[in-house]
Each structure stands twice: as structure tokens, then as C-alpha cells.
Amino acid sequence: MLVYHTVLLLHILAFATAAGAASLMHFSEHRRAHGATVGEVLQWHRVMGKIARAFPLALLVLILSGGYMVSAGGMWTWKLPWVQAALTGAVLIGAAGGMLGKRARGDAAKLIEAARANPSSTAIPPLDPMVDTLAWCNTAAAVAVACIMTIKPAGIGCVAFLVAGYAIGLLISRAPSKQPVPASVPAA
Numbered sequence: 001m002l003v004y005h006t007v008l009l010l011h012i013l014a015f016a017t018a019a020g021a022a023s024l025m026h027f028s029e030h031r032r033a034h035g036a037t038v039g040e041v042l043q044w045h046r047v048m049g050k051i052a053r054a055f056p057l058a059l060l061v062l063i064l065s066g067g068y069m070v071s072a073g074g075m076w077t078w079k080l081p082w083v084q085a086a087l088t089g090a091v092l093i094g095a096a097g098g099m100l101g102k103r104a105r106g107d108a109a110k111l112i113e114a115a116r117a118n119p120s121s122t123a124i125p126p127l128d129p130m131v132d133t134l135a136w137c138n139t140a141a142a143v144a145v146a147c148i149m150t151i152k153p154a155g156i157g158c159v160a161f162l163v164a165g166y167a168i169g170l171l172i173s174r175a176p177s178k179q180p181v182p183a184s185v186p187a188a
Contacts, residue, residue, distance in 0.1 A: 004072055007065045014061035015146065021054040022139045029132055039119030041127075042111040048104065055097055063090050066149075082148050085158030089145035092162075093138050100134040107131060133173040140169030 028048045035041035070076050070083055078084070110125040144165025148158050 004069065007068050007072075010061060011065035011069065014058045014065065015142075017054055018058040018062070018142060021051050021058070022135075022142070025051050025135060026139070029135060032127075033132070035124065036122060037119065038111060038114045038121045038124055041124050042108075042115045042119075045104070045108055045111055049108065052097075052101060052104070056094070059090060059094050059097070063087070066090075080152075081155040081158045082152040085148050085162060086145050089141055089148065089162055089165075093141050093145070096134050096138050096141075100131060100138070103128045103131050103134070133170065136173035137166050137169030140167075140172065141165040 025048055028044050028051060032041050032044035032048065035044055066086065070078060076083060107127045110127070114121065114123070114125050141162065142165075144161045148161050151157075151161075153161065
């Protein structure tokens with residue numbers, strides 16, 4: 001049981017690492033979206049790139065440790081709906097993460113080119129909106145997978161959690177992030 005509990009601890013630490021990295025990623029996304037100059041936007045975009053390195057490793061540890069616990073635990077099988085749903089969610093999160101990385105690299109190229117011309121310019125090139133959308137969908141899907149792993153629902157419940165997770169992520173990504181600034185402020 002010592003090995004099982006050690007693997008469980010690794011599983012929990014991998015989830016905590018991914019959750020912390022996601023929090024920092026969303027903070028950096030917000031700062032990037034509100035950057036005043038191309039140089040500032042590029043700086044936050046680079047921070048996002050460094051944070052993103054944690055996700056593939058955390059996902060790999062989650063899949064391997066989860067697989068070990070299912071196989072060695074004796075209580076569960078790979079045929080259980082919540083095990084299959086969690087694995088499906090992890091694969092979807094990984095695939096979306098790959099798309100997210102590719103799109104973010106495209107944004108980086110645009111920002112680097114604009115920063116070379118004038119880093120203090122306020123003419124920020126348009127960034128791919130799917131970067132924020134995929135990031136929020138992945139975060140919400142990870143929470144959905146955590147709920148599936150905790151509650152262990154039947155088949156349709158697993159599907160409902162995953163669909164709800166992605167839908168919530170989509171809604172969060174589309175929520176306005178700025179308060180409108182009044183055109184004129186009355187003089188005092």
C-alpha cells in the first residue's frame with residue numbers, strides 16, 4: 001500500500017501543479033489582454049509560454065499515476081465509465097493544449113515582429129481569440145474531470161460533466177474582461 005499511496009500523492013501534486021499553473025496562466029492572459037504597448041503584451045505572452053511548460057508534464061503524471069491506481073488498486077477496472085471519461089478528458093485536454101500552443105506561437109511571431117519595429121507602440125496586432133478560449137475550456141474541463149474522479153457518476157453523468165466543463169469554459173472565455181470607460185467625465 002505504500003507504493004499506491006505514494007502514487008496517489010504524486011497524482012494529487014500533479015493536479016495541484018496544473019491548477020497553480022492554470023491560475024498563473026489566466027492572470028498572465030488578463031495582463032496580456034490589457035497591455036498598453038506591444039512590448040508589455042509580448043512580455044506577458046512570454047510569461048504564458050514559460051508557464052505552459054508545466055502542463056504536459058503534469059498531464060503525463062496524472063495519466064500514468066491514474067493508470068497505476070486503476071490497475072493496482074484492485075477496486076476499479078478500465079471498463080468503469082468514470083475511468084474512461086477521465087482518460088477521455090485527459091486526452092481532450094492534451095489535444096486542446098497542443099492546439100493552444102500552436103496558436104500561441106503564431107501570436108508570439110506577430111508580437112515579436114511588431115516589437116522589433118517599435119516596442120513602445122500602442123498598435124498591438126490582433127491576437128488569436130482561440131488562445132483564451134482553449135485555455136479556459138481546458139481549465140473548466142480539468143475541473144470537470146476532477147469532479148468525475150471524485151463523484152464517480154454513471155455513463156451519462158460522465159458525459160454531462162465533460163460537456164458542462166467545456167461549455168462553462170467557453171462561457172467564461174467569452175465574458176467581457178473590461179469595464180467600459182465613459183467617453184467623458186464631468187468636470188468637478
